[in-house]
Amino acid sequence: MMEQRQGSGGGNGRDGAGGPGNRDGQQPGGGAPVGGPGGRRFGTKIEKAQDVRGTLRRLLGYLRPHRVVLAVAAVLVVASTLLDLAGPYLNGVAIDRFIVERDVAGLARIVLLMLGVYLVVWALRVALARLMVNMVQKVMRTMREQLFGHLQTLSLAFFDQHPHGDLMSRLTNDLDALGRLLAQNVTDLIGGLLSLVGIVVMMFSINFWLALGSMFVFPLMLWFTGWVGKRTRQGFRDFQMRTGQLNGELEEIFSGQRVIIAFGQEGTTLSKFDRVNEETRDVGIRAQTYATLIPPLMGIFSNANIAILAGLGGWMVIRGWATVGTILTFYNYSRRFAGPLRQLGDLYNQIQSALAGAERVFELLDQQPEILEAPNAIVLDKVKGDVVFDHVDFSYVPDVPVIKDMSFYAEPGKTMALVGPTGAGKTTMINLLSRFYDIQGGSIRIDGVELRDYNKASLRRKLGVVLQDTFLFSESVMENIRYGRLDATDDEVIAAATLANADQFIRRLPQGYQTELSERGSNLSQGQRQLLAIARAILADPGILILDEATSSVDTRTEQHIQEALLRLMKGRTSFVIAHRLSTIREADRILVIDNGEIIERGTHDELLAQQGFYHHLYMSQFRGQGVAEA
Numbered sequence: 001m002m003e004q005r006q007g008s009g010g011g012n013g014r015d016g017a018g019g020p021g022n023r024d025g026q027q028p029g030g031g032a033p034v035g036g037p038g039g040r041r042f043g044t045k046i047e048k049a050q051d052v053r054g055t056l057r058r059l060l061g062y063l064r065p066h067r068v069v070l071a072v073a074a075v076l077v078v079a080s081t082l083l084d085l086a087g088p089y090l091n092g093v094a095i096d097r098f099i100v101e102r103d104v105a106g107l108a109r110i111v112l113l114m115l116g117v118y119l120v121v122w123a124l125r126v127a128l129a130r131l132m133v134n135m136v137q138k139v140m141r142t143m144r145e146q147l148f149g150h151l152q153t154l155s156l157a158f159f160d161q162h163p164h165g166d167l168m169s170r171l172t173n174d175l176d177a178l179g180r181l182l183a184q185n186v187t188d189l190i191g192g193l194l195s196l197v198g199i200v201v202m203m204f205s206i207n208f209w210l211a212l213g214s215m216f217v218f219p220l221m222l223w224f225t226g227w228v229g230k231r232t233r234q235g236f237r238d239f240q241m242r243t244g245q246l247n248g249e250l251e252e253i254f255s256g257q258r259v260i261i262a263f264g265q266e267g268t269t270l271s272k273f274d275r276v277n278e279e280t281r282d283v284g285i286r287a288q289t290y291a292t293l294i295p296p297l298m299g300i301f302s303n304a305n306i307a308i309l310a311g312l313g314g315w316m317v318i319r320g321w322a323t324v325g326t327i328l329t330f331y332n333y334s335r336r337f338a339g340p341l342r343q344l345g346d347l348y349n350q351i352q353s354a355l356a357g358a359e360r361v362f363e364l365l366d367q368q369p370e371i372l373e374a375p376n377a378i379v380l381d382k383v384k385g386d387v388v389f390d391h392v393d394f395s396y397v398p399d400v401p402v403i404k405d406m407s408f409y410a411e412p413g414k415t416m417a418l419v420g421p422t423g424a425g426k427t428t429m430i431n432l433l434s435r436f437y438d439i440q441g442g443s444i445r446i447d448g449v450e451l452r453d454y455n456k457a458s459l460r461r462k463l464g465v466v467l468q469d470t471f472l473f474s475e476s477v478m479e480n481i482r483y484g485r486l487d488a489t490d491d492e493v494i495a496a497a498t499l500a501n502a503d504q505f506i507r508r509l510p511q512g513y514q515t516e517l518s519e520r521g522s523n524l525s526q527g528q529r530q531l532l533a534i535a536r537a538i539l540a541d542p543g544i545l546i547l548d549e550a551t552s553s554v555d556t557r558t559e560q561h562i563q564e565a566l567l568r569l570m571k572g573r574t575s576f577v578i579a580h581r582l583s584t585i586r587e588a589d590r591i592l593v594i595d596n597g598e599i600i601e602r603g604t605h606d607e608l609l610a611q612q613g614f615y616h617h618l619y620m621s622q623f624r625g626q627g628v629a630e631a
Helices: 052-099 104-153 156-161 164-206 208-214 218-255 257-262 266-291 294-319 324-365 426-433 456-461 477-482 490-499 503-507 526-540 556-570 605-611 614-623
Strands: 387-394 403-410 415-419 441-446 463-467 544-548 574-578 590-595 598-603
Touching: 052 104, 052 164, 052 324, 104 164, 104 324, 164 208, 164 218, 164 324, 208 294, 208 324, 218 257, 218 266, 218 294, 218 324, 257 266, 294 324, 387 426, 403 426, 403 441, 403 598, 415 426, 426 544, 426 574, 456 463, 463 526, 463 556, 477 490, 477 526, 490 503, 490 526, 490 556, 526 556, 544 556, 590 605, 590 614, 598 605, 598 614, 605 614
Parallel strands: 415 574, 415 590, 463 544, 544 574
Antiparallel strands: 387 403, 387 441, 590 598
């Protein structure tokens, strides 16, 4: 069971497990606040976002299970659109047949008919909106589950190389835009197109020449919509990419606020944020500028069409070729004709934005896990703790080796300590043993079985990790400890906390085990968080234990409590201990001295001191001036 992976994505400035900022001195991401290898940002690589047809096909796949609902929605759209088109026609009839003829009874009947038609249209549209909202929320739930579930299958390297703010933006902003597309834009688009076709049919069926005159500006409208749309779509894609980067910047700033304040870097942070914010603003201005071109120019085209209709229609009335009611009908249809066109122009922008978001979501879904499960993976049930590294080679970046031809054997139930300078490769060894990354050469075996032949989930359940920077959830103390084994009873949780020397301080908390922790457990001290992490690992009962700088950030008294808890936890388990305080590993069964990705010394504490080598130098440099003997 993996105790934790680190917090929210920022490196911790040390040889830490899982932090992207410093993996044993190798930084694929260049240490950038947001971005991946070489400083390339995740959002920029979206060339395949040009595949609109492919995106639409994939969207249809999510809608296919709701075919019946979509069919009903289509009927409602068609019915409401056709009934809505009856209004202008009835208006013209009212003028020509009843107003001109002064037929009050007939006028009253047709007015009631018009009111009934508009009432039915309103009811149909309310029903359509309710139907679509219910369906779309089900689709969104499916997509969120699929996207979040897919993220859980991706390797730690993926999260190291991609800004968390951008991933959150895809899960929220992009999916929200897609939801609006499906709930409103699609039905509006279909209704708008039907309105246009219906208006054209009605106008030509009433008067051919007036209809032909009304169509004069239509090609110009279509050309302009297409020209602006191409530029708008690219603008919205860039804007959403920048928004993801801005979210990543905010996420990092909030996570590191304590450090920012401690070093008085508020001004620098503000300048940095302003720069990213200005870039987002500039891209947003470009996108919105193109988007806002369509409505006013559509208004100009519409007014031009009305002017043509007024001139041609007036001339035809004078000639006796048309009636006043017919002209009024055409006037209303022309105004409605411009309405759907303007709406389609607006919808085009919104649809482009939503499609850009959908493409970003699908790009994430297309990410393939780097750590793959073997076809017939072995479920690791019981662990003896026999661990072998056999000529292992590994690098985060091609041609930049981090682990070089490393071999060692850890006996079951023994404690192996890993020491060496920061960036030597110690935490990388733990990451490989946990199979956060796959090796490029050699073999790692547990109980004689190659690591890649094990089921990943069962393997990690048998590994217990206690890190220096403990991650705690915003839940109760009880639930944070229970995270080690979710089916544990309250008594088992309390027993684990007692073994970890955590029970006393927990009971002094305001609500004891039910005390709610703040984000990352910031309302506890470092030592208290560490004891909860140990209790979590005890509850998980792992076969192999990994301790990564578990006591380096606490005072001597707290360290003593933690060491007592760790000794209980390590009893009978194969344990790997990474420590900078060499005094904490004097009793280790075996010590490996790591430097530059290689084992340069190995032996017990006394044996290594006797060698007068690298370990002796590290040990003496820590205790020089403290009157500590060499042995």
